[in-house]
Amino acid sequence: MFNLEIGDDAKAAQKFVPEHPNPAIGTSHGVALFLYGKHSPQYRDAVAATMRRQKKGELSLAETIDESAKFIASCCEDYEGAKDENGKKKKFNRRELADTLASEDYRWMRIACERFMAEDDNFFPLLGKN
Numbered sequence: 365m366f367n368l369e370i371g372d373d374a375k376a377a378q379k380f381v382p383e384h385p386n387p388a389i390g391t392s393h394g395v396a397l398f399l400y401g402k403h404s405p406q407y408r409d410a411v412a413a414t415m416r417r418q419k420k421g422e423l424s425l426a427e428t429i430d431e432s433a434k435f436i437a438s439c440c441e442d443y444e445g446a447k448d449e450n451g452k453k454k455k456f457n458r459r460e461l462a463d464t465l466a467s468e469d470y471r472w473m474r475i476a477c478e479r480f481m482a483e484d485d486n487f488f489p490l491l492g493k494n
Contacts, residue, residue, distance in 0.1 A: 374403035374487045377441040382476040395445035397461075399436070399480060401487040410438035429474075433465035436477045 377398040381391045400406040414435055423431065437458045446454040454460075465474045480486055 370403045371488075373489055374401065374484075375405065376400075376487070377404075377406075378486055380477065380480045380486070382473045382480075385472050393445065395443070397436075397443045397477060398441040399477060400439045400441065401481050401484070403484075403487060404439070406439050406441075407481065410435045413438065429471075430462075430466050432474055432478065433462045436465055436474060436481070437462035439481055 377400045379396050380399050381396045383391050384393055414431055417431065440456075440458065440461060442456045443461065446456075446460075448454050464470055465477070
């Protein structure tokens with residue numbers, strides 16, 4: 365009817381390099397997450413799952429943080445830069461990602477991921493210069 369579909373770009377996971385709050389680290393840490401944004405089915409499904417879990421009633425702060433971490437992990441397709449205790453590359457593990465993001469030490473990353481996923485500019489191609 366309107367021919368204004370959202371398009372495949374908006375539904376695809378995009379690489380996100382979170383900026384560490386310590387300027388000495390910034391984006392040089394080698395970590396990246398491939399996140400789906402608010403126009404993707406993954407994001408929609410994560411919202412629905414969160415809402416179903418919240419039906420139980422008011423959440424505590426710890427439960428809210430846990431929900432945020434689960435939400436981001438549900439919207440993550442893969443990551444780079446994760447290493448095991450021997451320094452070897454770790455295979456993508458959604459549960460471990462959620463556990464990491466729920467940690468207070470990774471609050472900065474959780475906030476940055478939420479912000480990235482909500483911004484349309486991160487999921488549409490840039491227009492070329494005329």
